[in-house]
Structures are given as structure tokens and as C-alpha cells.
Amino acid sequence: MREYLITLLVAAAVTYLATPIARRLAVRAGAMTKVRDRDVHTIPTPRLGGAAMFLGMAAALLVASRLPTLQAVNQKFSEPKALLMGGGVVFLIGALDDRFTLDAVTKLAGQILAAAVIVLQGVQMLWLPVPTQGTLVLGQDWSVILTVTFIVLVINAVNFIDGLDGLAAGVVGIAALAFFALAYHLSVQEHISRATPPMLIAIVVAGICLGFLPHNFHPARVFMGDSGSMLIGLLLAASTVSLTGQVNPSDLYQQYGAFLPLLLPFTVLAIPFADLLLAVVRRTKAGRAPWTPDKQHLHHRLLELGHSQRRAVLIMYFCSAVIGAGIVALSVTQGPLIVVSIGGSLAVVALLLVSLPRLLSLYRARHAHRAA
Numbered sequence: 366m367r368e369y370l371i372t373l374l375v376a377a378a379v380t381y382l383a384t385p386i387a388r389r390l391a392v393r394a395g396a397m398t399k400v401r402d403r404d405v406h407t408i409p410t411p412r413l414g415g416a417a418m419f420l421g422m423a424a425a426l427l428v429a430s431r432l433p434t435l436q437a438v439n440q441k442f443s444e445p446k447a448l449l450m451g452g453g454v455v456f457l458i459g460a461l462d463d464r465f466t467l468d469a470v471t472k473l474a475g476q477i478l479a480a481a482v483i484v485l486q487g488v489q490m491l492w493l494p495v496p497t498q499g500t501l502v503l504g505q506d507w508s509v510i511l512t513v514t515f516i517v518l519v520i521n522a523v524n525f526i527d528g529l530d531g532l533a534a535g536v537v538g539i540a541a542l543a544f545f546a547l548a549y550h551l552s553v554q555e556h557i558s559r560a561t562p563p564m565l566i567a568i569v570v571a572g573i574c575l576g577f578l579p580h581n582f583h584p585a586r587v588f589m590g591d592s593g594s595m596l597i598g599l600l601l602a603a604s605t606v607s608l609t610g611q612v613n614p615s616d617l618y619q620q621y622g623a624f625l626p627l628l629l630p631f632t633v634l635a636i637p638f639a640d641l642l643l644a645v646v647r648r649t650k651a652g653r654a655p656w657t658p659d660k661q662h663l664h665h666r667l668l669e670l671g672h673s674q675r676r677a678v679l680i681m682y683f684c685s686a687v688i689g690a691g692i693v694a695l696s697v698t699q700g701p702l703i704v705v706s707i708g709g710s711l712a713v714v715a716l717l718l719v720s721l722p723r724l725l726s727l728y729r730a731r732h733a734h735r736a737a
Contacts, residue, residue, distance in 0.1 A: 366559075368429070368433070368434050368435045369545075369565075369568045371428065371432065372428060372435065372565065372568055372569060373568045373571055373575070375425045375428045376422065376424065376568075376569050376572025376573045376575075376576060377421070377576035378576060379421040379424040379425070379576065380418055380421030380572070380575075380576030380577050381577070383416070383417035383420045383421065384414055384417040384576070384577055384580045384587060385580070386417070387414055387416040387417040388414070388586060390413060391412055391413035391414075392411050394464055395464065396411060396412050396463045396464045396590065397409045398410045398411075398588055410586075410587065410588055411586075411588070412463045412588040412589070412590030412591075413463045413464070413587075413590050413592055414577060414580070414581065414587045414589035414590055414593045415456055415460065415589050415591070415593030415594070415596050416460065417576075417577065418577055418592075418593045418596055418597065419456045419592075419596060421576055421577075422448070422452060422569055422596070422600065423449065425572055426449065426565075426569065429445075429565055429569075430445065434559065434560050437558065437560045438560050438562055438565050442562045444566060444603065444607055445562075445565075447483045447486035448483075448566065448600065448603060450482050450483075451479045451480065451482040451483035451599060451603070452600065454475065454478055454479040454482055455476060455479035455520070455595045456595075456596050457592075458471075458472060458475030458591075458595070459590060459592030459594070460590075460592040462590070462591040462592070463590035463591055463592050469654070472591070472595075473517070476516075476517045476521070476595065476599075479520075479595075479599060480512070480516035480520075480599070480602075481513060483512075483599070483606075484512050484513060488512070488606055488607055489503075489508045489509065489512045489606065490503055490511050490512045490609050491508065491609050512606055515602060515605070516599060516602040516603070516606070518602075518638075519598045519601055519602035519605075519637075520598035520599055520602065521641060522637035522638050522640065522641040523537055523595070524591060524598060525637065525640050525641050526636065526637050526640050526663070526681075527588075527589065527594040529583070529668075529677060529678050529681075530581060530583035530584065530585035530674055531581045531582035531678050533593075533594050533597070534574040534578045534581050534589065534593075534597075535574070535582075535685075536637065536681055536685045537570060537574050537597045537598070538570070538571050539685045539686050539689055540601060540685060541567045541570035541571040541601060542567070542571050542689070543690065543692065544563070544567045544601070544605070545564055545567035545568050545571065546693045547696060548561065548604075549564055550693070550696055550697055551608075551696075562604075562607040563604050563607045566601075566603055566604035566607060567601075567604045569600065570597055570600045570601055574597060577589060582675075582678075583674045583678065635685075636684060636685050636688070639663070640663045644661075647661060667681070
């Protein structure tokens with residue numbers, strides 16, 4: 366655990382120190398986010414924060430490769446090399462978009478290419494848990510197709526929620542920590558080595574998000590841009606995919622039942638996936654392309670309810686933390702009733718927080734009416 370803490374601190378420190386440099390580079394290169402109708406920020410803001418995040422990732426992986434225990438990940442697994450190559454591809458595509466604003470098809474092609482690079486390095490889904498049917502072992506063709514599809518979905522899910530200062534970095538950081546806790550618990554339960562790619566990748570993602578967040582929280586001095594959002598999306602997806610190669614699925618079924626293994630990869634990403642799904646449905650019903658931008662994401666709706674940017678972001682953090690902690694607790698305690706009870710109580714708190722501006726508005730209106 367100490368080596369993972371060192372890796373997290375290195376990722377956070379390098380990202381934090383490199384972000385002001387990335388900001389100055391963005392200003393000189395003209396990589397600025399202009400104020401558009403769908404945006405919340407009110408002044409042009411530099412992006413290209415992904416450059417600092419990529420440096421943080423590379424530094425953390427380099428340090429981890431020199432640590433006594435974690436160096437085994439470099440020696441036995443292909444994930445670190447795959448991350449550098451696939452992450453480099455998606456970062457370059459994102460950086461070009463930050464500067465020149467690429468069209469959606471070009472970005473999608475770049476995302477597929479980056480996912481394919483990761484798959485070619487051997488990072489693939491090996492099995493798929495199916496409720497009531499047991500474990501479905503994937504053939505090579507289906508493994509490639511599903512892995513690439515999943516990585517691209519996660520990349521775009523993260524990209525879609527990158528609409529408020531600090532939102533994407535915070536939600537992904539929370540998801541990464543929850544996933545690290547899950548992977549660590551599984552390694553203990555299955556008596557496998559603690560030096561595994563899923564935990565290393567997750568802790569690196571958490572570190573670079575933690576290091577970037579002080580510069581990105583409202584009011585943001587720099588945005589991560591597509592170079593950052595697509596990078597952390599790819600890393601988080603790679604951590605999930607890598608887990609299927611480290612754990613025996615039959616053991617998962619014996620310990621946690623049929624449904625939890627299916628939920629493991631997706632619950633820590635529930636907020637981004639929900640926003641992605643709602644956006645696709647909403648735009649398709651309106652007769653528009655799924656990638657057409659709008660101002661109706663979950664975070665926009667929170668602002669419409671009367672929340673400030675900071676409060677909206679903190680509510681999204683809270684919801685992500687509740688979901689992630691609930692799944693971790695379920696895997697550790699194996700006591701669904703207790704977890705559901707606590708989770709339900711926290712969900713009520715979240716609902717009250719979301720509705721707070723409207724409730725206050727109704728209260729003030731009634732008070733004013735009585736006074737009159």
C-alpha cells in the first residue's frame with residue numbers, strides 16, 4: 366500500500382507542477398475555450414491541461430517501475446506500455462482538438478485507434494458475466510470488439526460530463542479511488558499479488574485528477590480540454606478491462622453472486638454513463654446527431670434548479686461517492702440489506718440537496734404571501 370501511495374503522490378505532484386506550464390503553452394498556442402451558448406464559463410479560458418496530466422501519468426508509471434513491489438507490474442504485464450502508447454495517441458488527438466477543434470468523426474476515429482493500440486498490446490476483456498447464465502468466455506473477435514467499444518464509451522462518457530469547473534476531474538478521481546478499493550479487496554480475497562495493473566492504473570488516474578483539480582476547481586484557471594478528458598477516460602476504462610484478466614470469474618460468482626460482477630465496471634462510472642445515455646436519447650429523439658452539443662446535461666440541469674457551479678459540482682461528487690462507496694461496501698460486507706439501507710438514506714440526502722434551491726424558493730414565496 367505504501368508504494369501505491371508514493372505513486373499517487375508522484376502523479377499528483379507532477380501534474381500539479383506541470384499544469385501552469387501547460388496553461389502558458391495553451392495561451393501561446395491559442396488553445397483557448399471560447400465562450401459559446403452551451404458553455405457556463407464567461408471568459409475565454411486556456412485548455413490543453415491534458416498535457417500536464419499525461420506528464421503526471423508518465424512520471425508515476427516510471428517511478429512505479431522502480432519500486433520494489435510495483436516493478437513486477439512492468440515485468441509481467443503489458444498494461445504500462447499499452448497506457449503510454451494508447452494514452453499518447455488519445456492525448457495527441459485531444460490536443461489537436463483543443464487547438465483546432467476537430468470534427469466528431471475525426472475524434473471518434475482517434476479514440477478507436479487509441480483503443481485498438483491498447484488491445485493490440487494484449488489488454489482485452491477475457492470474459493463477461495451474464496446473470497442467470499454464468500460466465501461467458503469471449504473469443505478473440507468478440508473480445509476485441511467489446512473492449513474497443515467499452516473504451517470508446519468510457520472516453521465519451523467522461524468527455525460529456527466535462528462541462529463545469531472541476532467536475533470531470535473530481536468524478537473520475539472518486540471513481541478511480543472506488544475502483545482501486547474494489548480491486549484491492551478482490552486481490553486480498555483471491556490471495557493474488559497486490560502488484561496488479563488494475564490497481565496501478567486506478568491509483569495513477571486518481572493522482573493526476575488530484576493534482577489537476579486545484580487549478581481546475583471553480584473559478585478554473587485552465588481546462589483539461591479533450592486532451593485531458595479523453596486521456597483519463599481511456600485510463601479508467603483500461604483499469605476496468607485489465608481487471609477481467611486478473612480475477613477468476615467463477616470465484617466472483619461464489620463470493621458476490623451473479624449481478625455484482627456485472628455491475629463492478631459500470632457502477633463507479635454511473636454518473637458519466639447516465640449522462641451519456643440521456644444525451645444520446647435526447648438528441649436522437651430531437652432528430653439530431655448524438656454528438657451534437659447542447660446545454661441539457663445533468664450538470665446544466667442542476668444549474669437551472671438554482672445551484673451555483675460549486676454546489677452543483679459538489680452534489681455530483683457526493684452522488685459519485687455514494688455509488689462508489691456502496692459497491693465497495695457491498696463487496697466487503699456482503700450484507701445487501703445494510704448497504705441498501707445506508708445507500709437509500711444517502712440518496713434521500715442527495716435528493717434534498719438537489720431540490721434545495723426549489724424548496725427554498727417555495728418557502729420564501731409562501732412566507733411572502735403570508736406576510737402580504
